[in-house]
Amino acid sequence: MVNFAEGMANNSTETSNHEENVSEILTDAIIWAVIGVVTVITNFSIFVCTVTSNINQNLFFTVLNSSFLIGILFGGFYILPQWAAEYFTSEIPGLCFLLPSLGSLLLLCYNLHQCFISIDRYYAVKWPICYRKKIHKSCYIYFITAIWLFSLLFVSIPFMTYRIVEVENCTNLSDEAAENVFLFITFIATNILPVIIIIFCYANIYHKFYRQRSKTFALTTSANQQSKRSVDNKTIKASIQMGFLVIIFMVLMLPSTFIFTFGSLGLMSSLPGIVAYHLHIVSRYVSFLYPAVNPLLYCYFVDSIRSAVKSKILTKLCFHNENSVSVYQERNNSGTVLVNYTSNS
Template sequence: MALNATMVAAQVNYPTKDPSLVPGVVISYAILGVLIVLTNSSILLIMLLRKQSLVPQNYLMISLFIDDILFACLYIFPRFLNPFWIRDIQYCAILPALGQMIIVNTNLHLCWISVEKYIAIGYPRWHKLHVRRAFTLPAIILTWFISLLFVCYPYFDFRDLGPISCFLGGPRDKEFRFELVLYSFLFFIPLIAMSITYTRIFIVAKRLSSKSFQKHRYSGLAENGRCEDLSINQVYTKQRVKHHYKTAKVLGAMVSVFFIGWFPFVSISIVLRSMDYQVIPQNLYTVVGIIRYIAFSTLIINPILYGYFIAEVRQTIARATKCTHRSTGALQAPRIEPLTVAFRNAINVKNA
């Protein structure tokens, strides 16, 4: 079976030896995968152990961190640390689909999170009454279902699990159309939607932070869509709005990092899919490898941003560090007061 795959690959001038499996590249991806697992697992563990973080609006973030961990475990480690993956025809054919699924999944998570934060700031009463539970869990289920459905579709239509599928996928024209539709609807359009949503979030948040808010009344969006004065008792407090605004800024930074890292990689992947493999220069694969590594590195930055700028997570880390410091200090020998201090204390007690 491996011999047949090699013959097919040789006929189409496609490399039978994976160029990414050189020692330096393997070590770099091993470090990258470990860092992705450590950073995302740490933030995930903090959120799961802290009861205040286990609220419906944080379920999307928890699912996002799980998605990043799966990306390292199911794609990076098998793909770049296992030299035999390219010889396993079935696994070789499925592995790229796993990568596509998790890329799309991450993007959809960020899109749903931006929508949830916009509702929290623009329509606080409706968010408090309806969105917390009625939105997050269905959004998570729908995200994973859509991602899995799209990447599995080619195997039911034009792509098989044979040796040709391992190296070339299905027919080139069908593969190109599929990737164009996949990334257009589940990558580019959600990115545009997130840009519009976060722009709107910052506009609404600035309005809520205006002078009218300091007078205990502010101009907010009513449920019927018209602008009218609402009592502060009818909406979240000023601190709550500030909390959502700060969270939105962090999430906006995460989206920006995701865009900078993944947009070039996805774009060049679509271009390569439209080209004939026989005319693609090998130097271009080197460029793709560098862009791909940058894209994967964004999965480390996201949990760091979330853990540093979100107050609840940062305070939990600070408490854990402080408790560790106190427990370490408790094991130390008691400090002996200087003789002058002890003598002064004795005189004070005598005078009293």
Template sequence: MPGHLSPPPVGQLCYENVNGSCVKTPYSLGSRVILYAVFGFASFLAVFGNLLVMTSVLHFKQLHSPANFLIASLAFADFLVGVTVMPFSMVRSVESCWYFGARFCSLHSCFDVAFCYSSLFHLCFISIDRYIAVTEPLVYPTKFTVSVSGTCIGISWMLPLVYSGAVFYTGVNDDGMKDLVSALNCIGGCQIVVNQDWILINFLLFFIPTLVMIILYSKIFLVAKQQAIKIENTGSKAESSSDSYRSRVAKRERKAAKTLGITVVAFMISWLPYTIDTVIDAYMGFITPAYIYEICCWGAYYNSAINPLIYALFYPWFRKAIKVILSGQFLKESSSTISLFVE
């Protein structure tokens, strides 16, 4: 959805000497260099960081688990944002023009919505996985199996792809807004207008999974606190081997839930401003200035680069995997059986 700025000086066009060209917002050379550096760094992190996550989970056998397959699939969604969305959005944001054609504009918007909603759905299923792991750690392996994880991954990909494709390729997103679409239609623009009905649906698609995650993680931390108190109270007593194993499993699952809880909070902080802005824009006549919209948009994009940094900070096994991968040791045949963590 477009924002609005005062018209730049006459002659600043996306395509000089072309009738119907969009007006270009001028930036100084220094500003453009800084913006390209900031946006390019986000794209690099999203691509390289998530590639490391996927390689780690898929290469090392010790990481082959239903929960980690979900994490790898989430990383793939964020990786695709970094490859197919962010580089082109970077040029659009800095140059204030779209130089990649009208057809790719629709495809780019479709990718944008699909991969970002796919990330959200993955995080929602991950919160369900963590809830089961923390509340029922001993029976968790029998409840959240590889087939269950595969089903969650399938849903996380199919629903966003079908939804975004249906919305942007049937034209229902701008029903009732033909006058605005005509006014915005110019050569060198990629401004997808979404009417109030679909903005409301978009908001619900964001709000409902987010609400599920908030509820589940609230319960997770309550259970984790109770478990910690129980372990502390029984710490001075002699523990049987089964009690000791139960304590280790519970502690491990709580730590994983905490890390992924931070991932969810980071997602909400990144996406909430953009989501609120789109709702306000749709119901208030698209009043958001262009620069505010771009800030909200890139705040959301940056989320795809944040997750690998969170894993690197809180997962020792991921840091060890990175060292093995970057040193080239993972090319050795025996590297897939390297121990990355201890029970």
């Protein structure tokens, strides 16, 4: 009787654990599906608005549109199949190795684009005359092409050197030590290096704005108070924008960076395993939100993009109103139609 009771208890525990695992897997898939869909929608919407609108397509938009295109691919061809539909794609031969490599390629390429945008803004503020004279669209195309080729070559290194895979069984036969070293280098290239470059560039831009404001105030007489206020407002606005971009990037990217770094150095060994695991999962959710949020930041801070989005929305609303026409009929008591009225709803 005791053995029967113990067996029932064990079966009940196993059933409970199985239900918890299924619930956790389902919740994880839903979260990743939301992140992937939002990433595709935000990047695709802003990309279409900037490409189809009659805004000034300066050099800055060349690299910006390329990053939006990467965001579309990242959400649609990596996050959704790799994380949201992992239960199905993990059993498909080839995808188990292709999707992680594709994700590394797109993430590295995306963050290198953010670095390039930061360096471009820094160069434009630091040396504006030289920037306008020497930087042409062909330079941007060369740099963007180089970023794509470098990212592709970087993620291809394991397959050309040490990685041995069995596609049919999704088995990795490569050296574990070499794999860990490459993953660590990949993490540095996709997370730590962009953080350093972006913080450096925007901090210098921020410093440049305030130093320029101080010089302008020193040269401006007290009689020209309106000019002072104009310069001050522009400087404060630009500084706030730069500050928001840096803060949001740090809030979304640094938690994953710190947790991975501390874990690699053994500084999280004192934490319970379940706590460390959930910290890693949550930080990965947050960091993968950045490609979804980034287009919205540019839509808010860049006046031309914001105007293009507003124009598209108003155009759609006007088109909808023009096509939604209601017909009203006035009838007499016998049911005969006397008058037809048409009006836009």
